[in-house]
Amino acid sequence: xxxxxxxxxxxxxxxxxxxxxxxxxxxxxxxxxxxxxxxxxxxxxxxxxxxxxxxxxxxxxxxxxxxxxxxxxxxxxxxxxxxxxxxxxxxxxxxxxxxxxxxxxxxxxxxxxxxxxxxxxxxxxxxxxxxxxxxxxxxxxxxxxxxxxxxxxxxxxxxxxxxxxxxxxxxxxxxxxxxxxxxxxxxxxxxxxxxxxxxxxxxxxxxxxxxxxxxxxxxxxxxxxxxxxxxxxxxxxxxxxxxxxxxxxxxxxxxxxxxxxxxxxxxxxxxxxxxxxxxxxxxxxxxxxxxxxxxxxxxxxxxxxxxxxxxxxxxxxxxxxxxxxxxxxxxxxxxxxxxxxxxxxxxxxxxxxxxxxx
Amino acid sequence: xxxxxxxxxxxxxxxxxxxxxxxxxxxxxxxxxxxxxxxxxxxxxxxxxxxxxxxxxxxxxxxxxxxxxxxxxxxxxxxxxxxxxxxxxxxxxxxxxxxxxxxxxxxxxxxxxxxxxxxxxxxxxxxxxxxxxxxxxxxxxxxxxxxxxxxxxxxxxxxxxxxxxxxxxxxxxxxxxxxxxxxxxxxxxxxxxxxxxxxxxxxxxxxxxxxxxxxxxxxxxxxxxxxxxxxxxxxxxxxxxxxxxxxxxxxxxxxxxxxxxxxxxxxxxxxxxxxxxxxxxxxxxxxxxxxxxxxxxxxxxxxxxxxxxxxxxxxxxxxxxxxxxxxxxxxxxxxxxxxxxxxxxxxxxxxxxxxxxx
Numbered sequence: 060x061x062x063x064x065x066x067x068x069x070x071x072x073x074x075x076x077x078x079x080x081x082x083x084x085x086x087x088x089x090x091x092x093x094x095x096x097x098x099x100x101x102x103x104x105x106x107x108x109x110x111x112x113x114x115x116x117x118x119x120x121x122x123x124x125x126x127x128x129x130x131x132x133x134x135x136x137x138x139x140x141x142x143x144x145x146x147x148x149x150x151x152x153x154x155x156x157x158x159x160x161x162x163x164x165x166x167x168x169x170x171x172x173x174x175x176x177x178x179x180x181x182x183x184x185x186x187x188x189x190x191x192x193x194x195x196x197x198x199x200x201x202x203x204x205x206x207x208x209x210x211x212x213x214x215x216x217x218x219x220x221x222x223x224x225x226x227x228x229x230x231x232x233x234x235x236x237x238x239x240x241x242x243x244x245x246x247x248x249x250x251x252x253x254x255x256x257x258x259x260x261x262x263x264x265x266x267x268x269x270x271x272x273x274x275x276x277x278x279x280x281x282x283x284x285x286x287x288x289x290x291x292x293x294x295x296x297x298x299x300x301x302x303x304x305x306x307x308x309x310x311x312x313x314x315x316x317x318x319x320x321x322x323x324x325x326x327x328x329x330x331x332x333x334x335x336x337x338x339x340x341x342x343x344x345x346x347x348x349x350x351x352x353x354x355x356x357x358x359x360x361x362x363x364x365x366x367x368x369x370x371x372x373x374x375x376x377x378x379x380x381x382x383x384x385x386x387x388x389x390x391x392x393x394x395x396x397x398x399x400x401x402x403x404x405x406x407x408x409x410x411x412x413x414x415x416x417x
Numbered sequence: 418x419x420x421x422x423x424x425x426x427x428x429x430x431x432x433x434x435x436x437x438x439x440x441x442x443x444x445x446x447x448x449x450x451x452x453x454x455x456x457x458x459x460x461x462x463x464x465x466x467x468x469x470x471x472x473x474x475x476x477x478x479x480x481x482x483x484x485x486x487x488x489x490x491x492x493x494x495x496x497x498x499x500x501x502x503x504x505x506x507x508x509x510x511x512x513x514x515x516x517x518x519x520x521x522x523x524x525x526x527x528x529x530x531x532x533x534x535x536x537x538x539x540x541x542x543x544x545x546x547x548x549x550x551x552x553x554x555x556x557x558x559x560x561x562x563x564x565x566x567x568x569x570x571x572x573x574x575x576x577x578x579x580x581x582x583x584x585x586x587x588x589x590x591x592x593x594x595x596x597x598x599x600x601x602x603x604x605x606x607x608x609x610x611x612x613x614x615x616x617x618x619x620x621x622x623x624x625x626x627x628x629x630x631x632x633x634x635x636x637x638x639x640x641x642x643x644x645x646x647x648x649x650x651x652x653x654x655x656x657x658x659x660x661x662x663x664x665x666x667x668x669x670x671x672x673x674x675x676x677x678x679x680x681x682x683x684x685x686x687x688x689x690x691x692x693x694x695x696x697x698x699x700x701x702x703x704x705x706x707x708x709x710x711x712x713x714x715x716x717x718x719x720x721x722x723x724x725x726x727x728x729x730x731x732x733x734x735x736x737x738x739x740x741x742x743x744x745x746x747x748x749x750x751x752x753x754x755x756x757x758x759x760x761x762x763x764x765x766x767x768x769x770x771x772x773x774x775x
Binding site: 331 | 423693696697699
């Protein structure tokens with residue numbers, strides 16, 4: 060399998076297409092938590108009930124009923140190899156929880172992977188929609204379309220007063236989690252991020268690393284999401300988050316402008332040294348790779364680097380993760396072997412990118 | 418002035434041609450300390466006497482008398498700009514002492530710069546011959562030819578019992594200082610250098626950094642020279658040094674082989690990361706540049722890097738020094754400006770090298 064072919068198959072629409080402000084907002088994501096009326100919730104149900112939920116999903120959301128929304132493929136996690144599950148996590152299509160701990164877990168995926176419906180995670184289902192750039196409203200519209208379609212097939216657990224009922228109290232009400240992934244190297248380099256994160260938290264939003272709760276920011280990528288799901292309409296949640304994100308975008312842009320003005324050569328030095336590492340290293344750990352990819356992405360945004368597409372950097376951020384590396388290698392690798400494989404995959408991909416652009 | 422032209426003019430024969438074992442021994446140098454019979458020595462003479470020594474040299478060793486040895490250009494240090502003096506030091510054609518502290522100092526240079534005669538340094542004259550690779554005997558023969566020629570024009574201070582008389586007691590006797598510059602990255606990486614330096618010292622030899630006494634080893638380049646000038650014939654001094662150098666060459670070669678065997682990828686990683694820095698950095702300090710040049714030189718020796726000539730690395734080792742950089746820039750530079758200029762000169766030179774070889 061060639062890298063090109065592998066990468067093509069690995070692509071989700073959101074890291075390929077360029078949505079609004081995609082230089083700073085990598086992706087917008089909506090997740091709707093939903094439970095079915097006639098079943099106990101995942102926190103307390105038993106294996107048998109979990110199996111029934113999955114069987115119901117397979118029956119009601121199977122190919123015979125997808126005319127309204129387009130084809131969805133169903134993947135039962137038990138039937139996937141450990142590496143395949145890891146790849147789905149690395150593509151942000153399923154949560155680490157679903158991959159590791161679920162009973163009869165499954166996911167339904169649309170062809171371009173903008174829609175993923177997780178089954179038997181902490182709620183019976185979570186409908187996820189992920190798109191490029193800052194497009195939360197568009198993502199919400201798309202998620203709602205799938206939500207309406209599911210509701211036509213299966214009754215939800217819904218309370219007139221409290222809204223959608225959920226296992227996790229932080230999901231109750233709208234069941235809506237809206238989030239964006241932002242690349243904020245300017246705010247990190249100018250250290251403004253240290254003031255901005257507490258300010259964002261005070262607005263009732265949460266800032267996390269790239270893989271959700273508990274993870275730290277790798278490659279200057281931050282996930283910002285709503286905390287509150289109750290007492291606000293879905294539109295208001297999305298509009299409030301969008302408005303904060305727009306402010307952060309403006310701050311990131313002025314941080315970049317200030318850096319270019321005051322530290323142009325230092326910035327160019329940093330960007331090109333990182334490109335030099337990616338083009339030349341024979342051994343590279345994931346953290347160094349993420350830092351270099353972040354620097355080069357910034358360099359592309361600033362126009363320092365012209366012969367590499369930004370999408371290649373998004374791709375590398377995904378492809379250089381352990382699951383992908385091992386899938387590409389065709390089997391499990393020791394950490395040191397991964398570092399060697401990661402370095403050669405990066406070099407190969409950049410060679411390809413430079414040939415494409417020469 | 419183009420870099421290519423500048424570099425051409427900056428080249429001495431020893432870093433251009435490849436002598437025996439030139440992958441490890443960059444150059445062999447012979448220096449003969451001589452004083453004139455009818456003058457007090459530099460440690461005690463006054464300005465007037467120094468002037469007389471220079472006038473005598475200009476008269477007796479001037480163009481009208483060079484038929485036997487070929488053309489020599491004379492440069493009086495007082496007439497040179499500070500940057501030009503520094504460049505002569507960086508090319509190892511004169512000593513830092515001559516550049517900074519001499520009264521009526523001068524140097525006579527052959528066209529390909531293999532011969533340099535320093536005037537009014539710590540001795541009245543020092544005849545220096547520098548050639549590529551391990552060729553101490555050849556260098557001695559050439560130095561002797563110039564020595565004989567000078568002696569035909571001016572009487573030396575010579576004592577039947579003690580030999581050539583000198584200001585500095587460590588020069589007395591043969592007045593001979595033989596030295597080699599060795600690139601020993603293998604012994605440094607395997608840390609064997611820590612045992613080898615004391616062993617060399619015990620043999621009555623001295624190990625120093627690249628710019629002689631008091632300087633530390635930059636870019637893994639070590640100067641090894643004889644300590645004793647008295648009680649041994651010139652041939653014996655040169656043969657003894659040559660034999661030690663041959664042993665060090667053998668040790669360096671086996672260190673490199675061992676590294677390739679046990680740490681092939683780590684070594685390749687190091688070499689290519691350094692190449693990446695040289696090709697991409699926008700700001701680089703001299704020490705980092707020297708380390709990277711050393712790594713890339715090793716990579717060329719080991720066959721990892723094929724499209725860059727080793728001589729380009731020798732050239733960069735010289736061209737990236739402060740004097741050269743400022744001469745190329747056309748005037749004095751602040752340290753930070755030098756780091757920027759150094760980075761761009763390295764990139765330019767490597768681009769040129771890759772075009773030459775593509």
